[in-house]
Amino acid sequence: MKLKPEDLDKISEKMKATTMLREGAGRVKITVHMGTCGIASGARKILSAFIRHIEKADVKDIIITTSGCAGLCSREPMATVELKGEPPVKYVDLTEEKVAQIFNEHVMGENIVTDYALAVGSERIS
């Protein structure tokens, strides 16, 4: 394929998910907590569900990552959704159905799903 100048931007757009991942900068960052407690209560399924939704929606500005135990083991599986420039929101007692709703309303629609949210913000690190 011989490129025209405008094709360069198309290739950049196609690669956007990769670029954003490596720069650690997206519109939304989803963190699934995968401590032993999280894994035991099904965090793996939650992670896969988020990834499926991202692929289906074909959006490239979302970073999905994992972290260790968030400290509230009794309410696992947990995930944190962070829109750029806004405080992170922690969701608890997740199921695949709840993930669908959080993805549509919060990640895509930018409205917090208050029914499942534990809290807004993070604990302070001294």
Add this chain to the structure above:
Amino acid sequence: MPHYRMNLMVCTGTGCVSNGAFRIKEALEREIQKHNLEDEIQIVTTGCNGFCANGPIVVVHPDGIFYQMLTEKDIPFLVEEHFLKGRPVAKLMYTPPEKKSPVPHMHDIGFFKKQRLIALANRGIIDPEVIDEYIARDGYKGLAKALTTMTPELIIEEIKKSGLRGRGGAGFPTGLKWEICRSQLGDEKYIICNSDEGDPGAFMDRSIVESDPHSILEGMLIGARAIGASHGFIYIRNEYPLALKRVLIAIEQAQDYGLIGDDILGTDFCFHVNVNRGAGAFVCGEETSLINSLEGKLPHPRVRPPFPAQSGYKGKPTNINNVETWANVPKIINYGANWYASIGTETSKGTKVFSLVGKVNNTGLVEVPMGITLREIIFDIGGGIQGGKKFKAVQTGGPSGGCIPESMLDIPVDFESLTKAGSIMGSGGMIVMDEDTCMVEVARYFIAFTQDESCGKCTFCRIGTKRMLEILERITQGKGEEEDIERLQKLAVNVKMGSLCGLGQTAPNPVITTLKYFRDEYEAHIKDKKCPSKRCKSLIRYNIIPDNCVGCGVCRRNCPTKAISGEKKELHIINQEKCIKCGICYDSCRFSAVTVE
């Protein structure tokens, strides 16, 4: 394409490859498959990360976690703990010397903190063998801008305004060089990328080609447009197999996209490029010798004038720039001359890549803004001297450069300041020496190198360096004469004056600077027959201190020439006739009973 949640950037620069980076990559693939994570985690092979001392290296995105000194054994645990369970593994992270806790994030590590990346902007962040990854990071957009919105004159004006100077060593203004070549009569013009890096301990150009080959191609394309050339050559050492492979892949991919060839990006601009492999003669890095080599002739320098810009390859106007210079060009065109000129000092703009090697803690590849001090490079980025020893000198500019002492560590790194100190910027080799380094021996080493690499065309370079080498050898063997310093100084001036090309003109620099800053070491060798750093074998003796020797026999057993004798629990003695001064007894004694003087 799956939506990956994690990218593993595996450094596959030459340094990490020789430490087993490809085995690490295979182990990662195995383990990731075992946990069914291949659709979630992408493994990317990148060019040199820069922190070569601590390879093999893997950087994990999106968080930028830096893992180092990995072995295959570490991989199963790493994959399960971090990539599956999300718990970064502290024991595989970097812990700075004299610190207790590791630094998880790459951008917090001192080695990376003070660096500013332009030529190496894509290092470690793209796969150099995938053109789309280069394009995704604004690749070929400078070319598109140059072809569609700028005239050749405007391109040259922009490069001139940026203040870019040649990164190969001499620091000639790049825009002016292009303008001279453009203004020559005739339609047939050539451009060359000089990738014949030959300084001992230098690997800047290799790393740029290995980590971002398209940046050089794009720079050449823009340069060709500005100069009016339709053909280019990349002259690269055959000892750089990985760089060679990656540049060939890059050319093929660029050709597929129509970025090299005819009617580039739908315009009428045509450019073709050839890759020529050099056989590794140091003199081929000199531009006129390189052109002779390209033409299939012996690599002897040509008389100037005429300069290559007037009569170069096949007698046609030819513009030759170094790898790093070409790599800067796309960024200047894309982001503007003003942006580029805002970095650096009054006369030296932008950044410079150095290969920081020798007795520093963090050896590797660094890119820093011009004007940074040598002290910042060596102590903040390089992490200071190994083993807590004292700094003695830093050698910049390779065999053509000079040694700069501690008292001058605060000079800013730019073309003028380094020249004033008696050294040169050169292509960017930076060899750090500690108190155990003998400066006479350093001068001897570099003269031995240039003497060996002299092409033999000019008498002074061929024979003058040989005489200098003989004198230096004599001094290090304790046979130096009082007049030797004067003889060296006289020869140095004559070799400089009597040589056609940069090789001979700069070969005496290591001798001149060591004589200037470390004359006392020469005098100690000549007058007292002593080597103050205890390096020159003819001038040192190993002895055993009777009070400290416990007769353990370790030195006796380790001595390769059986020069040490003594009964168990009795005092041991070194037979000086048999001793070859290898220092094994000194290193192996646990009771500090061996001395060297």
